[in-house]
Amino acid sequence: MTETRIPRRRAGDRPPVITELLDEAVVQEIADQAWAALVGEEEVLVPLPGEVPADAVSSWVEVLGPWTGTVVLACGRRTAADLTRALLREHAPAELEDEDVADALGELANVVGGNVKAVLPGPSALGLPEAGTAPAPGAAADTCRVDLLWRGQPLTITVQGAALAPEHEN
């Protein structure tokens, strides 16, 4: 990744928390645009909470800058497979490999994360998308989460600050 200069924070400056920088409506709008363009024009994300299954899969990108954290997409395995087929359309293989699903979910996280980064104070750098077990969440005050239903299936998009080091947790 190309190096991006991150301004040094002065001693005593309090880093911003995500809830001071954006809200759920902004994240939902970004997700709506990503879904319409990548998943399908008629695809709708309904802002209603649902129970993400225990077998949830996650993809995420890291944002590093004045605000540092991750943008995490999480959903059940069936939802992840359906999303992958929707992204790939006629190019989807008959049998999806785990790699196909990780790649498609990672790209969705990348597009949402890149657009989240664009509304944050910069300059910031965007990491490469990853999939697997999502990074541990940070403080609740540094978390912005939207619960959505896509085709009736629950998924969440969480913009979360980096987890605090143990000595800072109290």
Place this chain on the structure above:
Amino acid sequence: MRALVIDDSRAMRRIVSGTLEGLGYETRQAGHGQEALDVLHAGWVPELCSIDWNMPVMDGLQFVSAVRANPAWRAVTLMMVTSEGEQGQIVRALAAGAHEYVIKPFTADAIRDKLALLGLLPQEAAL
């Protein structure tokens, strides 16, 4: 016309390639900048490269600089297609030698419009 689609996401490569093929392009794909340079060095020099920014091994900005440093590839049009949407990033890419910039998420019409601006719509798609 020929296009090289450079993105570390296979899903995105398929989406961009599908859009370009729908406009009449012959496409090839590369997973990062170095793989794309290898394609060019092997003699497959397209009219258009569609380039993601954040990729492993060699990112899109480094690829743009490498292509611009080689006079033999002067005719290749470089179009960034990336989720890096800040104005500063767009300026950096254009300063490095990219001709156009498309922010993900994009629609097929957005790609078509950019290619029309660049004069790179195959004749049948321009009608």
